[in-house]
Amino acid sequence: MNDRVEKLQAFLKSSPNDCFLNHALALEYVKAGDEGKAKQHFELNLGNDPGYVATYYHLGKLLERAGDNTAAMAIYEKGMEQAKAAKDMHSYSELQGAYEELAY
DSSP states (O other): OHHHHHHHHHHHHHOTTOHHHHHHHHHHHHHHTOHHHHHHHHHHHHHHOTTOTHHHHHHHHHHHHTTOHHHHHHHHHHHHHHHHHTTOHHHHHHHHHHHHHHHO
C-alpha cells in the first residue's frame, strides 16, 4: 500500500489538482483504514471539480460508515445533480440506489 500511496503523492506534486490522482489516493487511504485522509482528498476533488462524479459515491459511503447519514444523503443528492448534468446515467443510478437505500 505504501508504494502506491508514495507514487500517487509523487504524481500529485506535479499535478496537485488532478482529480483522478486525488480520487485514487483517497481510495488507497480508504483501503488502509485512514478515512480522515480519504475524506480530505475526496473533498479536495469536489472543491477542484464538482463535476468529477465518481467522488460523490465514495465520499457518501465514507460518510455512511462514519454514521453521518444526513451528510451522506446530501452528497448523494449533489452527485445525482452532477451526474444528470453530465448525462452519466450509470453514475446517476448508482448514486440514486445508494441514496434510496439510506433513505428508506
